[in-house]
Amino acid sequence: MQGIWTTEHLRAAEARLLAATPEGALMQRAAFGVAVQAADLLAEHTGHVVGRRVALLVGAGNNGGDALWAGSFLRRRGVAVTAVLLNPERTHAAGLAALRRSGGRVITPARASQLLESVDLVIDGIIGLSARGALRGDAAALVGHIGAPVLAVDLPSGVDPDTGAVTGPAITATRTVTFGARKPVHVLNPERCGEVVLIDIGLAPELGEPDLRRLDGVDIAAAWPVPGPHDNKYTQGVTGVAAGSATYPGAAVLATGAAVLATSGMVRYAGPAADVVRARWPEVIATGSVTDAGRVQAWVVGPGIGTGQEGRGVLRQVLEAGVPVCADADATTLMARFPEVLDAREPGTPLVLTPHAGEFARLTGHELGHDRVAAVREAARKYDAVVLLKGNTTLVAAPDGRVLVNVAQGSWLATAGSGDVLSGLIGALLAGGVDPWLAAGAAAGVHSLAADLAARGVPVSASGVLAAIPDALRHLRHPGFPRP
Ligand SMILES: NC(=O)C1=CN([C@@H]2O[C@H](COP(=O)(O)OP(=O)(O)OC[C@H]3O[C@@H](n4cnc5c(N)ncnc54)[C@H](O)[C@@H]3O)[C@@H](O)[C@H]2O)[C@@H](O)CC1
Ligand SMILES: [K+]
Known part of the structure; x- marks a missing residue:
């Protein structure tokens, strides 16, 4: 580090x-x-x-x-x-x-x-x-x-x-x-x-x-869960994904796919895009709602769930589950609009918020300003959550004030759907029992490395980033962390 x-x-x-x-x-x-x-x-x-x-x-x-x-x-x-x-x-x-x-x-x-x-x-x-x-x-x-x-x-x-x-x-x-x-x-x-x-x-x-820390490749590799000889699909942690809608199933496919590729633990999907998710990821147990989903060790909630009553209900259910939650995209907007939804969270249950600058302003009620580190630290303390502020330089603050920085090599991640991939990665690490601050930082590192590997100097879609996750993990698990 x-x-x-x-x-x-x-x-x-x-x-x-x-x-x-x-x-x-x-x-x-x-x-x-x-x-x-x-x-x-x-x-x-x-x-x-x-x-x-x-x-x-x-x-x-x-x-x-x-x-x-x-x-x-x-x-x-x-x-x-x-x-x-x-x-x-x-x-x-x-x-x-x-x-x-x-x-x-x-x-x-x-x-x-x-x-x-x-x-x-x-x-x-x-x-x-x-x-x-x-x-x-x-x-x-x-x-x-x-x-x-x-x-x-x-x-x-x-x-x-x-x-x-x-x-x-x-x-x-x-x-x-x-x-x-x-x-x-x-x-x-x-x-x-x-x-x-x-x-x-x-x-x-x-x-x-x-005051700030940056993860090396070896830190990320050391944090990433690797199954042992006595592990089975349940012991490695089950990730739940509550994302997407019938009209917009893409977010569900991307977030679920990232969780599938991140670890060898099991992935459940809960939501209206179950058929599309099942067709794309046959290894996922897909159901229509959080109620029917079965037990998970962490939830990813938000991408594409909408910002209305339905989304609010899903967010509440997930927060009530008493397991670590990565709340992304629409979930952040819902928290800004209906702050009381956070009362559903059991105190002390890990929460990771992943806003970009606009969502951050909506959530906290003020623009970021020049001191991004101070702003993200303050938000982490206020929400008693790990806050990952997206950007070319991504900041990850823990409620106790620790801050990780991830500097992307290129800006290819500025593309639709890339955030859904990140939330799936974080969710899988949370389900695997990784410390939430480290999980968010390690996921950000793999996400940006996957983008660099997939892009190689030309634009890449979120699906391309998703497909490069195994390559990124392979790079990290080899000494020296060769960069593209
Ligand atoms: N203290 C140490 O142990 C070492 C310091 N070193 C060097 O010393 C530097 C710090 O030196 P100093 O503390 O003397 O100060 P600086 O050389 O950073 O600044 C000099 C002066 O510039 C003025 N200034 C501030 N903002 C300005 C602005 N916007 N426009 C124009 N002028 C402005 C101020 O009057 C300030 O005192 C380090 O950055 C490093 O380069 C190195 O020699 C290594 C050892
Ligand atoms: K200088």
């Missing part, structure tokens, strides 16, 4: 490390890492390092200091380096002296636009961990002149370190070099960060519990 720490926690950890390290040593480690990555980008984009031209955008603090020291290291490799000082009175003195000693040039922002249009690489040392808000002044004006790949120091300047929000001019990086620990911006706004490279500066022993 990868940890991600907010600036507040990093500052405290860095202060402890700084106190135990010779002055300037941490910056040198960080800057050396920046220089190595800069040389790598130059070689990748231009074929050479010697004789190439690099511009440093240097702000008022240590982020600018990192860039200046990195510039001095690049000079030793024969790179022509020019620093643009955005706040000359507050430039990092030792870094500037090092750059000058190495033969680097220094110019004012007024003369920088032409330089930025002609160099081979720009190093963004404008702001780092102390960033507040979008870029201002000269920095804001110069962003539009950048024509080369950008290597961001610690994070792309102008993007909020803790929320990833962009509220005005900001850098878009080709690659970001960060130090000691990943910060929220790196997972909450991957488009702005580009590829993220983590440099070890010795911070690990100082870091406490992470």
